[in-house]
Amino acid sequence: MDSAALLDILGNENRRRILRLLSHKPCYVTEISDYLGVSPKAVIDHLRKLEEAGLVESRTDDQRRKYFHISRNLRLEVDVSPYEFGMKSAYPASASLDVSACRYLSLEVEMDGNGDEVIVNEQGACEETTTASDDALDDENVDEIAVLAEQLNCLEELKGELSLAQRWVHGRITDVLDSLSEAVDGDDEGHLRAEILAALAAGAETISEVSEEVRAPDHVVERQLSGMADQGVVERDGDRWALSA
Missing domain, CATH: 1.10.10.10 (Winged helix-like DNA-binding domain superfamily/Winged helix DNA-binding domain)
Incomplete structure (x- = not known):
């Protein structure tokens, strides 16, 4: 569409x-x-x-x-700036994509226990340039224009690579959530349980904190946490919840 x-x-x-x-x-x-x-x-x-x-x-x-x-994963990107307005939609990049081969995007990639790639850090490789003063010589201004043009081209390519990397991450997040959902139960509410577990892993502890993170009502989150506590997946200490060791 x-x-x-x-x-x-x-x-x-x-x-x-x-x-x-x-x-x-x-x-x-x-x-x-x-x-x-x-x-x-x-x-x-x-x-x-x-x-x-x-x-x-x-x-x-x-x-x-x-x-x-x-029905499917879909990413919608909107760019708004004084120089650009654009939109594009795209499916997630293939999980087999070698994101470490991006020209401008520097990625530190580690392998997990299953041999899957996990992005640890990402950093743009384009360098900043200084601007010349107003009273600079004409040929210096020409040189500056050339450098700025090259930097703009570099940033545009980096932007494309970042978009591709985001699509790759988007697809991998869904794959991991699917696996986590299946591991905790696999029924129609498995995705919600997976998101709750991810919220606990991110540092949320109380029901209200988890509810805010997953955007679900408190009573729904409490019911899911209680069910996973019975399974031994999470544990409760007063009004605080955590992943079981």
């Missing part, structure tokens, strides 16, 4: 809230309606537009209820 049309679709707050909810788990219309506080008819209209954009798909369960879920 055209990036501008996609941006128009995502400009609606309720459609963004639907996608945020579906990023936690697949839902049927009544669940979405209760979550948004809008009529099922309005929800169906939003879902239709999201389906037409290729962002959402549906499936029918054994009770013939239609569940909706996010």
